[in-house]
Amino acid sequence: MRVLLFGRLSDVAGWRERSLDPAPASLAALKALLAAEDGALGAALASPGVQAAVDKVIVRGGAALVAGSEVAFLPPMSGG
Amino acid sequence: MIRLTTESFDPGAELTAFCAGRSESGAVTSFVGIARGDAGATTALELEAYPGFTEVEIGRMVAAAMARFSLHDALVVHRHGAIGPGEPIVMVATAAAHRREAFEACDYLMDYLKSRAPFWKKEHGPGGARWVEPTPRDLDDLARWD
Numbered sequence: 001m002r003v004l005l006f007g008r009l010s011d012v013a014g015w016r017e018r019s020l021d022p023a024p025a026s027l028a029a030l031k032a033l034l035a036a037e038d039g040a041l042g043a044a045l046a047s048p049g050v051q052a053a054v055d056k057v058i059v060r061g062g063a064a065l066v067a068g069s070e071v072a073f074l075p076p077m078s079g080g
Numbered sequence: 081m082i083r084l085t086t087e088s089f090d091p092g093a094e095l096t097a098f099c100a101g102r103s104e105s106g107a108v109t110s111f112v113g114i115a116r117g118d119a120g121a122t123t124a125l126e127l128e129a130y131p132g133f134t135e136v137e138i139g140r141m142v143a144a145a146m147a148r149f150s151l152h153d154a155l156v157v158h159r160h161g162a163i164g165p166g167e168p169i170v171m172v173a174t175a176a177a178h179r180r181e182a183f184e185a186c187d188y189l190m191d192y193l194k195s196r197a198p199f200w201k202k203e204h205g206p207g208g209a210r211w212v213e214p215t216p217r218d219l220d221d222l223a224r225w226d
């Protein structure tokens with residue numbers, strides 16, 4: 001599976017994209033794994049306004065992941 | 081039509097093309113957002129998009145505006161990548177039968193783009209770089225449409 005970080009999240013983590021094999025079973029498990037590796041990223045992912053998209057669809061609450069999933073973590077957005 | 085681009089664009093040419101051939105839309109409104117230099121405090125903006133997601137989300141905003149304001153057509157052009165002071169970042173144009181709907185739809189779309197479009201914006205300046213998030217004013221502007 002692929003994990004993508006946007007905005008300030010990629011600055012905190014020092015990476016923008018990575019592959020994870022095998023894929024954690026759920027979004028919650030993925031967040032726990034990332035937080036265990038990097039406490040600062042874990043805190044940033046848990047901060048207000050950070051959303052997750054699985055396969056380019058925003059998910060609220062839990063989501064199951066599979067080998068080909070693409071998970072993106074999205075901090076507060078600002079266009080214009 | 082929705083277009084993301086890493087290249088600068090010509091708002092006048094976009095507006096001319098958007099107006100061409102309209103015989104039923106009595107009103108076209110447009111807005112152009114330009115990168116501010118803030119008297120030297122901002123030397124560049126960097127906008128990050130999520131290709132394949134950003135366009136779809138903007139498409140939802142445009143579809144909602146089309147229905148809500150009975151638009152005939154809408155255009156959104158949005159830059160991503162590096163943008164210098166004075167360059168256009170975003171352009172919205174709306175076409176409707178009458179002016180009120182065209183004005184309001186343009187205002188609505190800009191409020192949504194400001195706070196809900198999947199872009200992440202970094203301001204670079206002499207003092208370093210910072211991520212820009214929607215301001216309380218932006219969120220109040222958006223709440224007007226609830």
